[in-house]
Amino acid sequence: MISQNIIATVVAAAVGLLVGGLIGHLGTKTVSSSDTEKISIMEKLVADKWESEEHLNHKIIDMVNTDNLRNNLMELAKFPHLAGTERDHQLAHLIHNRFMKAGFDTADLVSYDVLLSRPNRTNPNLITLEDEQGQVIFTSAYQEKSLQKDDSDPEFIHAFNAYTPAGDVRTEAGRGVVYVNYARVEDFDKLEELNVNVSGCIVIARYGKIFRGNKLVHAQERGAKGMILFSDPNDVALEGVEAQDVYPNSWWLPGSGMQRGTTYMGDGDPLTPGWPSTAQAYRLKIEDADLPKIPCQPIGYDDARVILEKIGGTPAPGDDWKGGLTGVAYNLGPELQDRYSNYTLRLNTHNVLQVHRSYNVIGIIKGEVEPDRYVIVGNHRDAWGYGASDPSSGTAQMLETARVLGQLISSTGWRPRRTLVFCSWGAEEYGLIGSTEWVEEHVDKLKERAVMYLNTDTCASGPIIHVPGSPLLWDPVTAVMKMVPGVRDGATVYDEWKAYQISQNVTTLKMKTLGSGSDYAPFSFYCGIPCVDMWFRRDKNKNDISIYPSYHTGYETFYMVDKNVDPGFRIHQGCGRIASLLLKYFADSLIIPYSLQHLPEAMKDALDTFKKSGTRDKIIRIYEKYTLLEESLTNFTDAAATFERELEEKRTKNLDPVTIRAINDQMMKLERVFILPAGLPGRPDIRHAVFAPSQFDNYATSGFPGISDLLHNIEELNETERLKKEEEIKRHISDLTIMVQRAVSLLKDFHMI
Incomplete structure (x- = not known):
């Protein structure tokens, strides 16, 4: 829904510009200060700062400093900082002070009293x-x-x-x-x-x-x-x-x-x-x-x-x-x-259970044109020990990103079009507690106003970039990766990523969707906000292991990262550059740079796995109307392609601010369509019906997880239980079909219902 205040602002600006134009047409030689202000407002409303201020993007790349990143990590990983401990609280205050020093408009310590476990x-x-x-x-x-x-x-x-x-x-x-x-x-x-x-x-x-x-x-x-x-x-x-x-x-x-x-x-x-x-x-x-x-x-x-x-x-x-x-x-x-x-x-x-206080730190740079649209970055602060990779390498980057963007404001006068929100989460290691509590507290605002969420839990645990996320973000992430110098021997991070994918015998260069395991989960799986999780991890060509060896142990130290993981801090620097540019891309682009067609494509890929495994035949025996879901997805694919084609045509014209706002809202709300209010069958806290973590591995992603969950071991049920389960499957597939049809409707011209 378009804010009434925004409508009033843009209409007033448009009228002012029209009046100024008429006065000019009638031969008036001077422009009043009031008219000049109205023209300035209109220019801001329709300006694409990402494209017009390209020099600032190069400046950001130069500003991300390896010495700062190393010093940040040294301080963060100096002592253990388990959630709810005194050192954890000290770091919360340190981050709050850094946000304010960087020139943020506000920075707040937000506390929750939560159940934690200790030996x-x-x-x-x-x-x-x-x-x-x-x-x-x-x-x-x-x-x-x-x-x-x-x-x-x-x-x-x-x-x-x-x-x-x-x-x-x-x-x-x-x-x-x-x-x-x-x-x-x-x-x-x-x-x-x-x-x-x-x-x-x-x-x-x-x-x-x-x-x-x-x-x-x-x-x-x-x-x-x-x-x-x-x-x-x-x-x-x-x-x-x-x-x-x-x-x-x-x-x-x-x-x-x-x-x-x-x-x-x-x-x-x-x-x-x-x-x-x-x-x-x-x-x-x-x-x-x-x-x-x-x-x-x-x-x-x-x-x-x-x-x-x-x-x-x-x-x-x-x-x-x-x-x-x-x-x-x-x-x-x-x-x-x-x-x-x-x-x-x-x-x-x-082990003992006890309620402890945990803090989030929320820092805000207010948007100049659309302050009610949020571009969010988050990293958790707590660790099982020193946490030099997880999470302190991500925290070190976030502090440097805050400094860089703050310096951009003070040295150039730049201010983002949309509001930037920096989040240091507490008690993530216990179960994404800080981020989940904050999302639960602000869920209505976030569903209406959040543009995207960037998660940077662990910047440096190896040399290979890994950026799973919403398909809506795949193209913009790729675009930014192509801008950032490589952290190893490639010209850019994208070149390194592409070479690695090819070495893994990947035939189609596609990013992955999200499993769970970090603070993007409540944003994505509860709210339907497009999210991306960025980290550099192990090279599976050399070490085909589940995760980096020192993970959550007493040996995940500053020494480990400085000597063995990222000597020279180029990986941290690459992480900081991508984070800074990606935030600016989404904060400053006139049209939010989503990649719409990838969403139905990824959904089709998920359905294709059912076909390849023979599961589709099993589903159709239970519910012949499953084919209607496939038909609806074809319609969604066509609708997304039409929307993007028409959007490219509109970009060549001088769009008015109300149209710009309406287009952005259409795209911003697209993934929210797939949120089930009651959650997935048996999983009320997981509401994303299309992409969510697997029921049997919280770290893994699953396409159309409700179908997979309901089909699991259905043959082993007695007849009464099986028939009940089959009815649940029918209902869930019906829900999915209606959701896809809603997505098609959302992409119609916005004056149509």
């Missing part, structure tokens, strides 16, 4: 092996070994998995431990096929492939009573586990490195689902929150070896179940080997 510092979580006399013969470590001078800090959090309960579980003597590979659905299915029962057992799994919370859910659903997670050398130490092969001599993880992390499957404060955790909020009882039910603890691969080498029972079913611990067979269990038949494994955790 007991005086009673650490332990995994032990005991013999038949009850003598402890092995005890797991709960902190990493200090390997260089800045590794150790008294405030560094003990290893734990957030939101897992305190618990004390143990196996029978000689049996009750099962190795479950990566704890994916297919891994548990394979165990069932091999008659390896995990019910009543403690399971041990490798980190990687899927979100750790999904691993715990899968274990819990199969009846396990406890879980141990470890990072295997095949994922974190590919060049060997000797001292010379790992940190601090390389980026590979030493044997005592332990990945901390949340296991909460929701987003936001667990006690206030769907609503902001403000003073007025109703809070659930902790026992009513949807939190994990069984204890879980991470360990390093040195300690994992001690457990795994004692497991007997069923052999590993193939090489893909075997990791990189030499001399370990990776047997499945549940029996221990004969010589350990009197051993008992005990998992004893002491």
